[in-house]
Amino acid sequence: xxxxxxxxxxxxxxxxxASIKLSVVLLIVLAVTSIIGTVIPQNADxxxxxxxxxxxxxxxxxxxxLFDMYHSWWFLFILMMLTINLLVCSSKRLPTVWKIVxxxxxxxxxxxxxxxxxxxxxxxxxxxxKLKSIYESYIIKxxxxxxxxxxxxxFVLYAERGRWTRMGVYxxxxxxxILFIGAIxxxxxxxxxxxxxxxxxxxxHIRLRESSKPYQLDFALRCNEFKATFYDSGMPKEYKSSxxxxxxxxxxxxxxxVVNDPLRYKGVSFYQSGxxxxxxxxxxxxxxxxxxxxxxxxxxxxxxxxxxxxxxGFFKVINFVSDFMNAGPAFQVQLLDNGKSxxxxxxxxxxxxxxxxRKGRYLFSIESYPEVYYTGLQVTSDPGVxxxxxxxxxxxxxxxxxxxxxxxxxxxxxxxxxxxxxxxMAGTANKNRLAFEDKVEKITEGLQLLS
Amino acid sequence: MNSSYLLSIITFIYGAASFCYITTWIxxxxxxxxxxxxxxxxxxxxxxxxxxxxxxxxxxxGAGHGHAPLSNMYESxxxxxxxxxxxYLLIEYKxxxxxxxxxxxxxxxxxxxxxxxxxxxxDRISPLIPALxxxxxxxxxxxxxxxxxxxxxxxxxxxxxxxxARGGEGKDSFLNQFPAVRILDRxxxxxxxxxxxxxxxxxxxxxxxANSAWGSYWSWDPKETWSLITWFIYATLIHxxxxxGWRGKRxxxxxxxxxxxxxFTYFGVNYILPGLHSYAQ
Numbered sequence: 001x002x003x004x005x006x007x008x009x010x011x012x013x014x015x016x017x018a019s020i021k022l023s024v025v026l027l028i029v030l031a032v033t034s035i036i037g038t039v040i041p042q043n044a045d046x047x048x049x050x051x052x053x054x055x056x057x058x059x060x061x062x063x064x065x066l067f068d069m070y071h072s073w074w075f076l077f078i079l080m081m082l083t084i085n086l087l088v089c090s091s092k093r094l095p096t097v098w099k100i101v102x103x104x105x106x107x108x109x110x111x112x113x114x115x116x117x118x119x120x121x122x123x124x125x126x127x128x129x130k131l132k133s134i135y136e137s138y139i140i141k142x143x144x145x146x147x148x149x150x151x152x153x154x155f156v157l158y159a160e161r162g163r164w165t166r167m168g169v170y171x172x173x174x175x176x177x178i179l180f181i182g183a184i185x186x187x188x189x190x191x192x193x194x195x196x197x198x199x200x201x202x203x204x205h206i207r208l209r210e211s212s213k214p215y216q217l218d219f220a221l222r223c224n225e226f227k228a229t230f231y232d233s234g235m236p237k238e239y240k241s242s243x244x245x246x247x248x249x250x251x252x253x254x255x256x257x258v259v260n261d262p263l264r265y266k267g268v269s270f271y272q273s274g275x276x277x278x279x280x281x282x283x284x285x286x287x288x289x290x291x292x293x294x295x296x297x298x299x300x301x302x303x304x305x306x307x308x309x310x311x312x313g314f315f316k317v318i319n320f321v322s323d324f325m326n327a328g329p330a331f332q333v334q335l336l337d338n339g340k341s342x343x344x345x346x347x348x349x350x351x352x353x354x355x356x357x358r359k360g361r362y363l364f365s366i367e368s369y370p371e372v373y374y375t376g377l378q379v380t381s382d383p384g385v386x387x388x389x390x391x392x393x394x395x396x397x398x399x400x401x402x403x404x405x406x407x408x409x410x411x412x413x414x415x416x417x418x419x420x421x422x423x424x425m426a427g428t429a430n431k432n433r434l435a436f437e438d439k440v441e442k443i444t445e446g447l448q449l450l451s
Numbered sequence: 452m453n454s455s456y457l458l459s460i461i462t463f464i465y466g467a468a469s470f471c472y473i474t475t476w477i478x479x480x481x482x483x484x485x486x487x488x489x490x491x492x493x494x495x496x497x498x499x500x501x502x503x504x505x506x507x508x509x510x511x512x513g514a515g516h517g518h519a520p521l522s523n524m525y526e527s528x529x530x531x532x533x534x535x536x537x538x539y540l541l542i543e544y545k546x547x548x549x550x551x552x553x554x555x556x557x558x559x560x561x562x563x564x565x566x567x568x569x570x571x572x573x574d575r576i577s578p579l580i581p582a583l584x585x586x587x588x589x590x591x592x593x594x595x596x597x598x599x600x601x602x603x604x605x606x607x608x609x610x611x612x613x614x615x616a617r618g619g620e621g622k623d624s625f626l627n628q629f630p631a632v633r634i635l636d637r638x639x640x641x642x643x644x645x646x647x648x649x650x651x652x653x654x655x656x657x658x659x660x661a662n663s664a665w666g667s668y669w670s671w672d673p674k675e676t677w678s679l680i681t682w683f684i685y686a687t688l689i690h691x692x693x694x695x696g697w698r699g700k701r702x703x704x705x706x707x708x709x710x711x712x713x714x715f716t717y718f719g720v721n722y723i724l725p726g727l728h729s730y731a732q
Contacts, residue, residue, distance in 0.1 A: 020694040027686050027687040235580060260581070260587075378665060396652055
């Protein structure tokens with residue numbers, strides 16, 4: 001009892017964080033809580049939440065941060081606990097493992113040899129003196145490290161491979177810490193925004209995604225052209241923007257980007273993420289006089305009075321909708337025929353004869369209008385991404401080492417036996433023991449053939 | 452003959468192989484086991500040809516249409532099934548035991564049957580949309596599905612473990628055909644570590660791809676999150692075993708839970724939760 005009380009407060013905290021039980025609990029808690037954010041859509045419109053969950057649940061969910069749960073204080077807290085747990089666990093165990101790994105020129109350890117249950121022996125006719133160099137050069141080929149020592153009765157060999165692989169677990173844990181560092185660097189010093197640039201125009205600021213505030217870039221960006229191509233089936237094939245970087249009034253770089261191939265300049269990346277067309281400022285209408293059957297093309301600017309062909313009245317283009325009630329682009333035109341009350345026409349690009357149903361004197365249809373595309377770009381700057389990638393590579397290496405490589409040790413004892421020698425072999429591995437036993441068997445066969 | 456027709460024939464070959472493997476549990480005639488293995492090898496060969504044929508067909512559709520057959524639900528199921536058989540054949544070769552075929556072959560059969568026969572799954576080749584046009588597509592899908600296949604085999608072996616551990620050691624019991632519980636236990640773990648490595652690579656290649664397509668390597672999209680949940684579950688299993696020394700039944704049960712998460716990541720997210728991977732339907 002007394003001993004327990006002596007454990008200091010910091011000691012107890014250390015013990016708490018050094019427990020693998022905590023890691024397991026935290027991993028399970030992370031797995032279970034992460035589900036919430038896949039069921040509740042994240043960062044959606046508050047009104048839609050209100051509609052789906054009702055007032056009470058909306059308030060509860062909001063106070064728990066469930067609408068942006070992966071950035072909520074409690075989720076970050078669990079991640080932080082896991083990080084501390086990882087660091088404490090690793091630093092507690094690392095010294096012990098390091099002691100094993102850091103050994104220089106390890107030698108034959110009699111005790112360890114005696115402890116290995118499975119030992120295979122065979123007798124050969126050569127003397128230990130003759131065998132020593134033959135065995136040594138054979139085994140070093142198989143295991144990379146071999147140390148031999150002469151004994152009173154003959155000699156012993158100790159060979160091993162992959163001592164460093166004992167560090168695999170620590171490579172994995174270190175890589176996860178590096179991942180976190182990269183993510184933190186990104187969230188502190190990076191930004192994420194978007195910008196729409198009409199063809200031919202130049203911008204020097206973007207809008208940040210979270211706050212919708214404008215963000216000034218160190219240079220300007222011009223969209224020279226946007227092009228969307230489609231397969232015969234109508235599926236999109238490629239979205240391509242030609243962009244030019246302009247710095248201090250000089251064109252520095254011109255490049256085309258497509259989805260999956262962004263433009264990177266001075267730490268800022270521009271991704272093809274959308275497109276659209278700007279509302280036109282004019283439209284060319286075809287006006288047919290039903291009385292005399294003559295057609296005329298007239299270009300009309302928005303909100304400007306334009307005379308009708310017989311000059312006895314005028315019309316005004318007042319509105320454009322890119323997709324009116326799923327029927328495609330439509331213009332609204334106000335018609336003031338002399339002596340009649342004003343009429344509002346809705347003209348559809350895809351249905352040029354629809355205006356016939358009005359049975360007016362003039363038949364209006366859309367001939368053409370300028371379609372200016374704009375490209376939609378996602379703009380990000382993430383100085384932490386290379387740290388994250390380094391962590392990722394280290395993680396893959398670490399997992400490979402941890403699960404698929406092992407520290408193999410081979411003990412060989414050769415004792416003079418009448419005219420020849422008695423050879424005893426014993427192998428051990430920290431992982432995947434059976435595979436190494438097979439290898440030892442093969443080496444044993446090889447040695448028998450050599451002697 | 453086109454690839455989808457060939458692959459639907461392979462489905463029936465795997466069905467026959469599954470039947471043979473399960474029969475070896477009951478009748479101890481070596482000839483049935485041999486038949487099962489031969490059938491599976493034939494199926495696997497045809498399956499491989501089918502995948503290559505589909506690849507060739509996509510190039511024959513016209514300029515700009517050609518792509519590796521790993522781009523939609525149908526193609527992923529075909530590759531998933533292929534990976535399960537590949538992994539199983541390696542295990543059969545290494546362990547010289549055919550009883551695992553009784554769980555592995557049916558899993559591959561169901562995956563391929565679902566791909567070939569379900570009316571909800573489009574088996575026509577369609578060209579790639581801009582988001583999928585990336586070199587990361589191939590490596591991402593291959594790593595993910597080799598991982599899934601390893602977890603599937605682990606799931607099958609876990610079921611065998613639970614059957615054997617529960618069903619005593621009666622003299623005539625078909626459970627005697629199964630490898631010893633010790634070996635099953637180790638096999639569950641080994642396939643999980645393999646799956647864990649490939650799942651990790653799958654998540655990472657997906658993140659790198661997302662960063663090159665959308666400018667963000669992680670956006671907590673449901674597919675990403677569920678793959679991470681799966682990763683957490685298997686990480687739990689590995690830590691319980693490596694450090695806390697859990698063996699046997701507990702590991703088998705965790706393997707079942709892990710595979711449920713895999714299946715949800717694969718199908719559940721596509722059909723229930725919306726997100727960036729919706730084109731995978």
